[in-house]
Structures are given as structure tokens and as C-alpha cells.
Amino acid sequence: MSGYLDVSGLQIYYGGIHALHGVDISVGRGEIVSVVGVNGAGKSTLMWGIAGVLPIAGGSITLDGRRLPPKPHEIVALGVSLVPERRRLFTTLSVEENLVMGAIRRNDRDSIERDKEGCFALYPVLKERLRQRAGTLSGGEQQMLAIARALMSRPSMLMLDEPSLGLAPMVTESLFDTILRIRDDGVTVLLVEQNAFQALEISDRGYVMQSGNIAASGTSRELLENTLIRKAYLGG
């Protein structure tokens, strides 16, 4: 399989537990790919592994045919950006400083300004909150800032881990719309969700994870229409 991001035979130990037992996934350029599955299936471990935070015990991760370097900051430099579960904003920093952090590697002041304006076009509320501490934002606003912060690094590949967690249904709806818009701007998206149906609805393809393995994969339509998979893994 050769996509933009290729993960093959990935094994990761996390906290003394063999969390991933040889996971293979592939994400093509410009695709939205979802990884769904119950809590504890290893979805977040997969994300932290790709981002370079968790050491890999076996297998390989390649971007555009080249192996990813070992350190998180080197991986970000190649255009892979992670919005982790529970957003992990810099809560004591202002909204503006969080955006500065997103663009911390970049020195092109003019295009940073342009990208910041782009974020405000996507999320106008952030502009009103610039001087406010990120920790004082509402859940929905925090999710907006987390995505905006990741976009400030100009990623070619955006990984979102449970972005809908804790959001009201209306906010979730607009979140998924935004993900489509981001993809249309040319960013490849890898999406991890417990909210399997909504995630698959906006995705091109999907993988179902269970206890550290890929249990099923296919186009989103195939996964959604397969009653066996729906019953066994998607809770419906």
C-alpha cells in the first residue's frame, strides 16, 4: 500500500501494556480517513505514536515514502500536526500566544499574519478573545483554538484525536463542517472518533480498531452499510 502517510506493522508499548500489535493504515493525499473503535482500542496510542511522542517498538511510519524522524519537533517540521484528545491548549497563555506557539517554527512574518487572518475567518470568535487566557474559553471555543493552533504550523497532514469530545451536538455539527473545509484547502486529515457514524459520514475511508489491532477497513460507505460491522463495532 502506498499513500501519503503509511503505517505498517506498528507496535507500541504504553505503560507496560502492548497497546498496538502491528497496525497497518494508509492515508492518501487529500483524503479524510477515520479511525473508529471503542475506548481503549489503541486509537490515541496510534496518534501519539505517529506524532513521535510514544516510542515505537516495531514497524514503520513513512510520510511520502520517507521514514519519519524520531522526535516530535522534527515530525512537526515535516508538516504532520496533532490536535490531541482534550485539546491540551496552553491554558495559562492567551489565545494569541497559543497561535504564536502554533507558528513557532516559522519566520515568515507576513504569511503568519495571513494564516492568522485565515483562522479568524474560520473562527471569528477567536479574534474577540485574543487577549483572554485560553483556559477561560468555553469547550467549543477551546476546540476551535486547538484546531487553529495546529493550522498555524501549515500542516500538510492534520491528525485530530476525538475532536468532538465534550461538545454540544450543534457544535459538533459545525466542527465536522470545518474539517471538510480544511480538507478542501488541501490538508490531508486523519480523524480519530468514538462518534463513529458522524466521523465516517465525512470520511473517504475508515479503519475500525479493536484491542490494538485493525479489525476492519474499507470505504466509509462499505463500513456504514455492513450490518455485521455496525453491530459488532459501531454499536448500532
Added chain:
Amino acid sequence: MFLQTLVTGLSIGGIYSLMAVGYSLIFSILSFSNFAHGAVIMLGAYMGMALATKANLGLGLVVAGSVVGAGILSVCNERVAYAVLRRRRAPSLYLMISAMGCSMFLENMVYATIGARFYSFPEFFKRQVIQVGGSSLSLLDLFAFIISMSAIAALHIFITRTKTGIAIRAGVNDMTMCSLMGVNTDRLISIVFFLAGAFAGVAGVFLGIKYLVYPTMGWVTNKAYIAAVIGGLGSLPGAMIGGIILGVLETLVSTYVSSIMRDVFSFSVLIALLICLPNGLLGADTEEKV
């Protein structure tokens, strides 16, 4: 008399603040008390003295040399003694023990090479005083206070206005996320240690000028530690305020009560404060760290 005591207290408080800021910076980013900080201050003082006596440099260059020297020393200290533990995700207690080891090693290294002799700086201000309303104020004390406060103000501007400063505060908040933004966290930690070392260098030179230079002079960091805790460990404004309060109160006690009671008093203040305000005056729970 009171004004004179106050100025002396402020100058000592300023030096305590410089040391406390170093402690707080490192505590906030790695969550451990760097007990090797005193040894860095001591070596900063020796470097300053060497520059003043052997190279006959003026005070400005002596301070500058000591800032750079102690800064580099502090970075080396981190690379040799803490980086390995950090990478293995060791609990912060291990870092603290390693720091104590470094402190002993450096002190004994000075004993073994330079010796136990007490050295004094050449007199930069020749006991110059200025008369204000009947009391004579030491120019050195005023100078030490002004330099200390300016250095802390400069640090404040650095960490609030520059990209590197924002990255340091982001790292204090969440180091993993900081690396996921593309920050080389090893380098960021080195920068923090350099800053702490630079402050130790300034403190070392002024301590050396005010008192003497000797291998165990770094133990005065006990006071800086108290100052940092009074202000709230991890809080930069807290470290400054804690240092000044402690310096002034101590000087008042030794002038008006008894100089023997000075240290008894300092530790009593610490204990009383820990009982009433365990997070310090500007503890990390109420105020942003760093």
C-alpha cells in the same frame, strides 16, 4: 539609621531575588528543586573574582563575564546531570538527588583545586556613600539593588514578549504539547538553565563583593529557597517579592533585635508561611507559573 538599614535590606533582598528567580525558573519547567544552584553561584563568584583580580577588569565586564560563565556552567550541569534522567522519565526526586550530588562535587572540586581560602573582591566602590537626609547610603548597596531589579525586569520582558519566552511559558504549561508545536524541548530547557545560570552569575559577583568568596558560599541559597517558597515556588514575580521581603526583614531583625536571631527568624517566617499559605504569596495555583 532606618533608611540605611532599609537600603542594605533591599540590596540583600535583590540578591536573594536573583537567586530565587533561578530556582523558580528551573522548578517551573522541570518540577524539581535544583540544589546545585548554590554551587553555580559560588563558581560564578570565583569567575568574577578571577576576572577582577587577574585580568583587572571593571565591574561591568566582571559581571558580564560571570553571567556568561555561570550560564554555560549551568547548561553543562543540566546536560551532564539531569538530561539523562529526564529522557528516562525519572521522577523529579531523582533529579533533586542528582543536583545534591553535583553541588557536593563542585564544592569539593573547588576545595581540591583552589583551596579553602577566603578571597575578597577588589573594592569597586571604595566604600563610597551618598548622604540622604542624615544617613549615609552605600553606593554598592544601591547599585546591587538597581542591577537586580533591572535584570528581573528584563527577564520579565523576555518571557512575555519574545517567541522564545512564550515557548518557555508554554513548556511550563505543557512540555509535550510544546514539542508537538515544533519546539526542540532539549534546547528550550538549555535556554532556561542558561538564564538561571546567568542570574546566578550576577548574584555570585554581588555576594562576593558584599561578603567574601569561599567554597561553601553557595549555601546562602537556602535563603533564596526560602524566598522562592515565600513568593510561591514557580512564580517569577513571587520570587522577586519573596526575596525582597526576606532581605529587608532579615536586615531589620539583625539591626534592631540581634544578628544571631537573623537565621532563626528567616526559618520561622518560612514555617509560619507554609502553615498559613502553603502555596506562597503568589502560589502557582493563583498566579501563572514563571
